Structures are given as C-alpha cells and as structure tokens.
Amino acid sequence: MKLAIVTSVAILIGVGSALAGGGAPVPEGSQNPPPSGRPSASLDDAACQDVWKMAAPAGDTLSKDKATPFVVNYEMVDADKNGSISQSEFQTGCGKGWIQKPDASTVNEMKDTKQ
Template identity: 70%
Template sequence: MKLATFTAMAVLLSAGYALAGGGAPVPEGSQAGDPSGRPSAVLDDAACQNLWKMASPDGDTLSGDKAVPYIVNFQMVDTDQDGKISAAEFKTGCGKGWVQSADASTTKEMSPSPKL
C-alpha cells in the first residue's frame, strides 16, 4: 500500500511539474539597452551630424535651453553632468534614441531670418 501511495504521489508531482512549463517567453529586446524614458528613433550618423549643425551652428556645446527641441532627456545625454552637451555626447544620444529631429515649426523658428 505504501508503494502504491508513493508511486501515485510521484506521478502526480511529475505531471504537475511537466504541465506547468516555463511560462511565457520574455519579449525580445525587453531586457536589452539602457533605460531611456521615452526614446525616439535612433538617428544614423548623417542625420545626427545634420541635426548637430542645426542645433549648434558654431560647433560649440549645447546648453539646456538650446537643446530642448532636440533632446528627449537632457540628463541622460549629458553623461559628464557638466550642464552642457558636447558633440560626442550628442552623437552617443543619437545612437540611443535620446536625440530627436526638431519639428518643422521649431526648425523655422530657429533658422536665421533672411536679410533684406
């Protein structure tokens, strides 16, 4: 009787373990990359360079107020925490989706007015 009870328990436990399975698979990419809040599209090198020229025509660093139309999260792009975004930080931000293209109205407002 003990053997029958032991065998029945072993079968029930084995079946329960087998039917439980591994659970749902982890979605691809959900565990990869840096947390970036709300990233935008990753920009390629050409788009990033064009955007940098528009954001910083003189090639100097970007302060927070100048970076607003382009940067999703200033603190994440400013990796050295100096309050300015360098060209290298901007390029890294482009690759992580932390830099976004300015919309047409912002671009129009920021472009120099034509000389008459």
C-alpha cells in the first residue's frame, strides 16, 4: 500500500513538472539592448526648441562636429544619413531621447566662444 502511494505521488509530481512549461513568456523587445549612446529622457517641444537654438543658431542644419554636446547618438538622429541633422530630424530625436540638454559648463563655453 505504501509503495502504491509513493509511486502515485512520484508520478503526479513528474507529470505536473512536465506540464508546467517554461513559465511566462519574455516580453518582446526586452532582450534587445539599445544602440550605443543610450537614449535619455525625451525633451518636450519647448526644451527641444531651446536646445535647437543653441545647437544650430543659424537654424538650418546641424553638422556632426557641432552636435556633440547635444546629440547622444548622431547616427540615430541623422535618419536620412546625409551627414547633417535637419530641424525635423532633431525634433524626432528629442522625442526619442537622443537629444539632451547640455550641462551648464558647456553652455558657458559656448557663450564664451560666440563673443
């Protein structure tokens, strides 16, 4: 009798483990690392416009050498891959977190070079 109970319990545990499966599925996209230059918090429209005015005072495009203090990942923002960032690309980059506000020391350095 004891042998029958122990055998039944062992079979139930074995079958239960086999039917349990792998658990909950992994959410889509959670295993994909972000590209180099991790995105930061996205900027609202007003902050994006302020940063654009600092980055491209002439208002036309932003070259790669001038983008460094503002753009986290230049290749991600330059969507058309033409070597410069348009205002439209810049705004899209703001929404995706690829544009950041420069720190205070960078802003001061930029003011010094304009004078």
